[in-house]
Amino acid sequence: MSNEEQGVVGIVGAGLVGALNAIYFAQRGWKVELYELRPDMRLPVHRESRRGKSINLALSERGLSALRATGLDLEKTILEASVPMKARMVHINGTQMSQAYSVNGKHINAVDRARLNELLLDAAEEMKNVTVHFEHRLLQADMDNNNLEFMVANEEKRVYHHDLVIGADGAYSKMRSQMMRRMRMDYNQEYIDTGYCELSMPPATGPDGKPTFALDPNHLHIWPRHTFMLIALPNPDYSFTCTLFMPFQMFEDIKTEEQLIQFFTENFLDSIPLIGEESLKKDFFANPRGSLVTVKASPHNYEDKSLIIGDAAHAMVPFYGQGMNCGFQDVEVLHQILDRHHIKPVSKSNRIEGLKEALDDYSKTRVKDAHAICDLALYNYYEMSHAVTSIKFLARKKLEGVIHYWFPSIIIPLYTMVSFSTLPYSRAIERWHRQSHWLNVAMISTTLATASLVASVGFKYRDQFLPTVRSAIDTMKHLF
Amino acid sequence: MSNEEQGVVGIVGAGLVGALNAIYFAQRGWKVELYELRPDMRLPVHRESRRGKSINLALSERGLSALRATGLDLEKTILEASVPMKARMVHINGTQMSQAYSVNGKHINAVDRARLNELLLDAAEEMKNVTVHFEHRLLQADMDNNNLEFMVANEEKRVYHHDLVIGADGAYSKMRSQMMRRMRMDYNQEYIDTGYCELSMPPATGPDGKPTFALDPNHLHIWPRHTFMLIALPNPDYSFTCTLFMPFQMFEDIKTEEQLIQFFTENFLDSIPLIGEESLKKDFFANPRGSLVTVKASPHNYEDKSLIIGDAAHAMVPFYGQGMNCGFQDVEVLHQILDRHHIKPVSKSNRIEGLKEALDDYSKTRVKDAHAICDLALYNYYEMSHAVTSIKFLARKKLEGVIHYWFPSIIIPLYTMVSFSTLPYSRAIERWHRQSHWLNVAMISTTLATASLVASVGFKYRDQFLPTVRSAIDTMKHLF
Known part of the structure; x- marks a missing residue:
């Protein structure tokens, strides 16, 4: 040798x-x-x-x-x-709305x-x-x-x-x-002002007396509240691991158990019976605050x-x-x-x-x-904390999804490129920027077409539509 | 207590x-x-x-x-x-040009x-x-x-x-x-690709046989060469400390004494007899390469x-x-x-x-x-390595200096604010940006006025001046 x-x-x-x-x-x-x-x-x-x-x-x-x-x-x-998670479950005002991760039923785990x-x-x-x-x-x-x-x-x-x-x-x-x-x-290295704290949500008891999931297990549950949010991911033992993300200052402002329960009552009401009041108090004050870098x-x-x-x-x-x-x-x-x-x-x-x-x-x-x-x-x-609740954002997501479903190689949603492909991240983002450009063109063209149609049908609505048309044309100018 | x-x-x-x-x-x-x-x-x-x-x-x-x-x-x-230094001395093509640090004769040390x-x-x-x-x-x-x-x-x-x-x-x-x-x-933390190496320039011998400075001592000497440069600062013992700044790759490309002397001959010819060929070879290969972060x-x-x-x-x-x-x-x-x-x-x-x-x-x-x-x-x-050799840059500096001399509180050159005042750095830069804006307006207005004058004198020169006027107007648009 x-x-x-x-x-x-x-x-x-x-x-x-x-x-x-x-x-x-x-x-x-x-x-x-x-x-x-x-x-x-x-x-x-x-x-x-x-x-x-x-x-x-x-x-x-x-x-x-x-x-x-x-x-x-x-x-x-x-x-x-x-545990497979095929969608986000958004918790707002006590209701739950499922947002699939992919139009083709793909899931994360x-x-x-x-x-x-x-x-x-x-x-x-x-x-x-x-x-x-x-x-x-x-x-x-x-x-x-x-x-x-x-x-x-x-x-x-x-x-x-x-x-x-x-x-x-x-x-x-x-x-x-x-x-x-x-x-x-x-x-x-750069920190964000948001910290996190883990909370656990124990298994519920099913009608048959056996342990079961307290929430739909095939979802990543989110309670988006703009500057803060709660999320929950399923475990194979029927429990969920919850994470509360919020600014450090807000963590510091919650000093007593009463303040904590009041905060959860105002913001995450449906989660309280699922986590359990005692467990919530224990976890919130005992678990460390994590920082995000x-x-x-x-x-x-x-x-x-x-x-x-x-x-x-x-x-x-x-x-x-x-x-x-x-x-x-x-x-x-x-x-x-x-x-x-x-x-x-x-x-x-x-x-x-x-x-x-x-x-x-x-x-x-x-x-x-x-x-x-x-x-x-x-x-x-x-x-996650903000846009999933906006109508414009959801309309845009929907349009992306529809185009991807019918023409899978023309528009690929960013989430799909990141989570369901191995395309290099930098290329996924480049492609996303290119797509966004054309998606904007398409949305504005649709607006213009609709407006023209309405205008041709009757002058009656012209005044209402003119600002929309003008703003659409203005935006178009910036795209080229 | x-x-x-x-x-x-x-x-x-x-x-x-x-x-x-x-x-x-x-x-x-x-x-x-x-x-x-x-x-x-x-x-x-x-x-x-x-x-x-x-x-x-x-x-x-x-x-x-x-x-x-x-x-x-x-x-x-x-x-x-x-040792007081009242100006930069720029070495180009074997000539030396003094650029005062301040119109009021202020100096650094x-x-x-x-x-x-x-x-x-x-x-x-x-x-x-x-x-x-x-x-x-x-x-x-x-x-x-x-x-x-x-x-x-x-x-x-x-x-x-x-x-x-x-x-x-x-x-x-x-x-x-x-x-x-x-x-x-x-x-x-961020490094630049440029490294440095120190060289020393010994005292020269004066006509009286006593040691003296090899270059004008009241200057910071610079040999600017765009991607690299040599500088020299005076010491009270009549020597100068020189620093060669250049990309690491260029340092690595100089492997032999012959290559070094050829490089200095091509770029810093007037410095060779002042530093001394032997001392140059010794310092360049023995001294460490510093990095800049x-x-x-x-x-x-x-x-x-x-x-x-x-x-x-x-x-x-x-x-x-x-x-x-x-x-x-x-x-x-x-x-x-x-x-x-x-x-x-x-x-x-x-x-x-x-x-x-x-x-x-x-x-x-x-x-x-x-x-x-x-x-x-x-x-x-x-x-330092680039702009001090550009005519446009020097014209702009000159204008700044003239205005500062006559109206000291209207335009203060950035160098003056940084080196001859204790104004917080961030405010010095804000002020510089505001000044630059008005200085540009002044320079462009001057151009426009000159062009109009010429145009009114005779149509003969109109075609030569039109592009200048157009570009001046274009730049004006961007300023507001």
């Missing part, structure tokens, strides 16, 4: 993206060292401590595609542990983060060339030699060497901050040495349900690019041939898509 | 801004603990290691005002150690960073309530209790408690990163606990010569605000009354000014 050795990749963070990436690298024939700060979440003692803290994620096509591409049973196993992580860790550990190291806290990285120093189980320091290091250690990534000390990385970094790689993926490279607000899906797609795209560059799991004098070009290529491709979905997720906060 | 104690402020970083801030806090009657990572730069052994590495800064009105406000002899002492730092440290240590701790490396900060843990002289860990902690530890601030772990701080953070304070100032809060590219001036002004503004809020150096149960409101006020005021000068510094890179 002379100076050749099997390539070793070190992955920091055995969360969702890190674990999936370990599987991909193992399948390419690399030796994989997967490091995780926390103890093994699958041990009974740690499972116990997770009770009542289920966090749901919405798994959609980008995530599913990355699971499918492993060729393992992952997609099937994970879908079995999830509510899945428990911890359960998903366990399934991925099981699959990773089944590969003979993956070693998972729990309770490994990264202390520092020698970026040029790819030596990582860890504090192991709070007891001793150990140093490991790698040919490539990948940071999949989340929004507050230690790997990223180590890379920033060594390279010129552009970096941006957007993180953008560029580039994502440091030469042929290291790379950040998932939240470490692009944390986003959760309003498009794309955080995990984007992270999973990172993994699929990364390995497509490694394929394209014919990267072999062979290290010659601590170098993998062609790796720098491949990782540069990855950053070039993925940075713009990551930036695009970060921006879109922020925009969708507006849509 | 019951539960009252003297307020203790901990300042991390005894650089220029940290040392000045220590003086201000001491004058307010606080107990000041000033921590510095490096050993005492004033000890002969460390002085020696600094030789040939002088970095010059341009001290202007904002910095001077902050020194003056201490009431000490600081301004005078420091000006004595500096070249000062050696290390010398300035020494003078400030001396002044700080003269205050009986300041203690300077050298070789203190910040390990971590307990942000809510203001306990700072340091590694002292690479030997032992020590923890110090404070009522208020201030991070003045530069662009890569450790205090800032500790604050970011505890609070929602918006943060942005813009850092913006918001807010600058964490409640009443901590604050970042200077580069820690707002690193900027060096092209407006405002980095230090802005940092000194931070100190002056901070203490004006502490005065306005009547902050007393008295700690009751580890709290200083009114401090949160004062620090919130500081962030509110200073964040927008810091962002403004960061953006302007980036814009000035364009002006």
